[in-house]
Amino acid sequence: MLTLDRVTKTFRTGTFSGSTTTAVDRVSFSVDRGEVVTLLGESGSGKSTLGRMILGLTSVSGGSLTLNGEPVRPAKEYYRRVQGVFQDPFSCFNPVFKADRIFALVKDAYHPRVSAADWRARVEGAVRDVRLDPAQVLGKYPHQLSGGQLQRLLIARALLLDGLEILVADEITSMLDASTRIDVLNLLGDLRERGLGVLYITHDLSLGTYLAESTVVLRNGRIAERGATGKVFGNPLHPYTRHLLAAVPRLGVDWVDAEPVESCVFHGAGADGDLYEAEPDHFVACARLPECEGR
Incomplete structure (x- = not known):
């Protein structure tokens, strides 16, 4: 299980002023094997920063990250168990090399003793696992x-790592057409059934609810609401969650501007950043929710 406990990230905002800005503020949740957790929020809410901290691409300023109870130390063995797939797939491939070079890099780093024939068989098996025909994609350049x-x-590259437990999927469908998005999401569902834990980072609410057992709604670097997906979307308690749902376009309904998120006690929990448990497996950032519900 990957566990985030009050994870915080601050950045310096001036060369000489010494000022800082908090991009992620005391965020806590977990992703278990065989589970899909969706991390939702608008651009600038801190979603990708969280993903980068999990993958060791950005340092953690405060709080802790653990994998199966052990502190996360990004290194070769950690990346055998935790991998990421990002928004722009073209940026992950060198255009001067054939696309399947990414598999050769995995072999060199993690499976140097595997024979060429065995490795070829493994690669073809992983490619078929992600619903591609090896004959149609291997040996091609990225632009093809x-x-x-x-x-x-x-994703096939990640599957070639023995012991893979967690996949961080950061906006992996945002550059794809509608039919391909569903194919990729169904693939994530298949991986979940095989015991892989997935953190699916997105700003698209409709896609975010498609597979996830749990949902985390992030606003300005802090959790506004989290819990079982059916509860978060079936009974949204935070005004920001309601604002997001109201902003989703609907067929046959005229577009209207979503109501602004009014300023109220929902916008932040107490000074310690804890969430209020409104019902089992449903938490909201509100210090006075019982009082508000009683009005």
Whole structure:
């Protein structure tokens, strides 16, 4: 299980002023094997910063990250168990090399003693696992493949790592067409059934609810609401969650501007950043929710 406990990230905002800004503020949740957790929020809410901290691409300023109870130390063995797939698949491939070079890099780093024939068989098996035909994609350059094909090749690369437990999927469907998005999401569902834990980072509410057992709603670097997906979307308690749901376009309904999120006690919990448990497996950032519900 990957556990975030009050994880915080601050950045310096001036060269000489010494000022800082908090991008992620005391965020706590977990992702278990065989579970999909969706991390939702608008651009600038801190979603990708959280993903980068989990993957060791950005340092943690405060709080703790643990994997199966052990502190996270980004290194070769950690990346055998935790991998990421990002928004723009084209940026992950060197255009001067064929796309399947990413598999050779995995072999060199993690499986140097595997024979060429055995490795080829493993690669082809992983490619088939992500619903691609090895004959159609292996040996091709990145520009000869679609974004969806490249995205699935990146997932296949992760599957070649023995002991993979957690996949961080950061906006992996935002550059894909509608039909391909569903294919990729269904693939994540298949991986969940195989015991892989997935943190699916997105700003698209409709896609975020498609597979996830749990949902975390992030606003300005802090959790506004989290819990079982059916409870968060079936009974949204935080005004920001309601604002997000109201902003989703609906067929046959005229577009209207969503109501602004009014300023109220919902906007922050107490000074310690804890969440209020409104019902089992449903938490909201409100210090006075019982009083508000009683009005």
